[in-house]
Amino acid sequence: MASIDQTIQLIRIGEQRGAGSSTCSSALAEGPWEHDNEGYGPGASIADPLPSDAPRQGIIPREYRNATAAELDLRIRAAKHALGDRLVILGHFYQRDEIVRYADFLGDSFQLAQAAKTKPNAEYIVFCGVHFMAETADILSRAEQAVILPNLAAGCSMADMAEIDSVTDCWEELASVLGTASDGSDKQPVLPVTYMNSAASLKAFCGEHGGVVCTSSNAETVLQWAFERGQRVLFFPDQHLGRNTAKKMGIPLEQMPVWDPNKPMGGLTPQQIRDARVILWHGFCSVHKRFTVDQISFARQRHPGVHVIVHPECTMEVVDAADEHGSTELIKKRVEAAPAGSIFAIGTEINMVQRLANEHPDKTIFCLDSIICPCSTMYRIHPSYLAWVLESLERGELLNRITVPEAIAAPARVALERMLALKPATDRRSA
Numbered sequence: 001m002a003s004i005d006q007t008i009q010l011i012r013i014g015e016q017r018g019a020g021s022s023t024c025s026s027a028l029a030e031g032p033w034e035h036d037n038e039g040y041g042p043g044a045s046i047a048d049p050l051p052s053d054a055p056r057q058g059i060i061p062r063e064y065r066n067a068t069a070a071e072l073d074l075r076i077r078a079a080k081h082a083l084g085d086r087l088v089i090l091g092h093f094y095q096r097d098e099i100v101r102y103a104d105f106l107g108d109s110f111q112l113a114q115a116a117k118t119k120p121n122a123e124y125i126v127f128c129g130v131h132f133m134a135e136t137a138d139i140l141s142r143a144e145q146a147v148i149l150p151n152l153a154a155g156c157s158m159a160d161m162a163e164i165d166s167v168t169d170c171w172e173e174l175a176s177v178l179g180t181a182s183d184g185s186d187k188q189p190v191l192p193v194t195y196m197n198s199a200a201s202l203k204a205f206c207g208e209h210g211g212v213v214c215t216s217s218n219a220e221t222v223l224q225w226a227f228e229r230g231q232r233v234l235f236f237p238d239q240h241l242g243r244n245t246a247k248k249m250g251i252p253l254e255q256m257p258v259w260d261p262n263k264p265m266g267g268l269t270p271q272q273i274r275d276a277r278v279i280l281w282h283g284f285c286s287v288h289k290r291f292t293v294d295q296i297s298f299a300r301q302r303h304p305g306v307h308v309i310v311h312p313e314c315t316m317e318v319v320d321a322a323d324e325h326g327s328t329e330l331i332k333k334r335v336e337a338a339p340a341g342s343i344f345a346i347g348t349e350i351n352m353v354q355r356l357a358n359e360h361p362d363k364t365i366f367c368l369d370s371i372i373c374p375c376s377t378m379y380r381i382h383p384s385y386l387a388w389v390l391e392s393l394e395r396g397e398l399l400n401r402i403t404v405p406e407a408i409a410a411p412a413r414v415a416l417e418r419m420l421a422l423k424p425a426t427d428r429r430s431a
């Protein structure tokens with residue numbers, strides 16, 4: 001079966017028929033450099049507002065923009081070979097196949113940051129993912145190692161929905177209602193928890209305020225830890241992961257108000273804040289928000305016996321309607337362990353779903369959403385950028401390095417290490 005990139009090109013020339021024959025944006029058939037300076041560009045995040053200070057990518061040389069796929073392949077392989085053990089390439093599950101084929105490690109953001117540590121002698125860590133992932137790799141890697149993001153415009157619209165100034169304002173407004181003193185049980189009034197999918201500055205904020213980082217598979221363990229230390233949790237940036245996890249732990253919805261950073265006091269009353277157990281930041285992933293209960297009903301009608309499995313960044317209604325929910329790694333494991341003939345409808349990013357389908361031809365695997373709509377920012381990593389940064393490294397030129405200042409990295413590391421120290425050990429996976 002074709003890759004998602006190939007399918008999008010077939011759609012563009014009108015040669016893709018039947019299921020998966022439409023895309024949310026025909027601009028996906030263009031090179032990502034056409035969109036590096038305008039919003040998030042085509043794909044699921046196209047309508048999300050891009051912060052004015054979000055990193056932008058300068059123009060990459062014409063020779064890379066105009067190179068054919070075959071030429072880029074030869075150049076990437078040659079540069080990779082020449083750099084040898086000095087280089088490690090990390091590829092996220094949501095990357096296009098045309099990038100994943102060069103990755104030394106394939107995984108979720110946390111697996112990849114950990115994978116980089118298994119190559120302590122690699123001078124260059126080229127992270128084919130998005131900005132917060134490269135930051136985490138920089139925080140966890142040795143100072144001598146350089147982390148490189150092939151396209152600086154590869155951010156994450158969900159991570160960008162919570163930025164440090166708004167979170168600090170929120171923190172101060174919460175303190176004006178709740179105070180800052182511990183209660184008689186030594187629990188602080190509110191404890192911050194950030195999802196791995198967040199800027200380094202927010203991980204640092206958690207480190208400095210007694211908080212912690214979580215992933216999509218250890219969120220429940222992390223929330224339990226947080227409730228032992230805080231009367232409430234401020235959870236950012238993904239409201240859906242927070243809500244789905246807290247609901248599973250038995251917390252009623254009315255004790256999970258949503259904090260809207262664009263409204264005074266988050267749009268909440270002092271009583272709502274006092275009654276809250278989890279205050280959910282108004283963030284979401286536009287990729288996972290596309291999945292609906294109607295899509296699940298349709299899949300069940302067309303494929304009796306289908307197993308519906310979705311990511312916890314989906315809405316609560318979708319998670320409740322699915323047979324199962326879990327991290328990307330859990331989804332992958334379920335598919336691998338299933339007997340031949342199994343049918344899966346999956347609610348996560350399309351590149352990963354299509355790859356699972358290609359790797360398991362003995363099973364029927366399809367994306368819940370029939371419209372091809374990849375993550376706008378993962379899409380920014382294209383072989384042209386990879387060839388460009390690798391050939392530059394070969395010449396001794398370091399492009400697109402992601403560096404987290406130590407003043408931020410140190411407290412961010414504290415929040416990450418609190419998560420790593422949690423017992424019992426979880427499978428510690430993220431999106």
Ligand code: SF4
Pocket residue numbers: 045094130155156157158159197285286287288349375376377378431
């Ligand atoms: S899939 Fe969602 S959370 Fe992941 S990088 Fe894309 S926008 Fe961000």
